[in-house]
Amino acid sequence: MDNPMNAVGFAMMTLWFKFRDLLTPPKSILSEAGIKPGFHVLDYGCGPGSHSIIAAELVGESGKVYAADINPLALQRVQCVASKKGLRNVEAIHTDCATGLESGTVDAVLLYDTYHDLADPHSVLEELHRVLKPDCILSFSDHHMREEEMLFEVTNRGLFRLLRQDKKTHSFSRKG
16 A cells, blocks of 8 residues: 555456455455444455445444545545445545544454555554454455465564454454
8 A cells, every 4th residue: 555556557456346346245254354233343455445335334323434545546436335325334534554543442453455565564553453442353364465474464563363264364353
């Protein structure tokens, strides 16, 4: 997430994600994160919002989804899709690290296929640790990384510990 991509690149990525979502529906991935009605969810690196929109449906009117991305085109798309679906529980956050959210207010963080592209991944993990409630979930997946590399990156600073490996994601809990 070093530099936002241009409109053509974003359109191509969005098209690819639509195809990806047909093969692996976001709802099946989110089922591993254990999202429940009333949750506050941060979708960090939300892209065109495949997971944000489904998460917003899962948390319902009593919950909230924060769709965070460095690319303004991604945030515009998420807001547009949420509006068309009548979802009023989605808030877009333009960021390359800090979210502006209060500490300990998020029940689940989604970090899908983003970590490998972050300019400062360790600062992002610190931010995610800060906003996540104690004993809540960081749901992580990045098909650009080997499993041992991913596990090391997320756990080596002592912020998170592995809870479980599911079919499509790894769930980590916040330490401390």
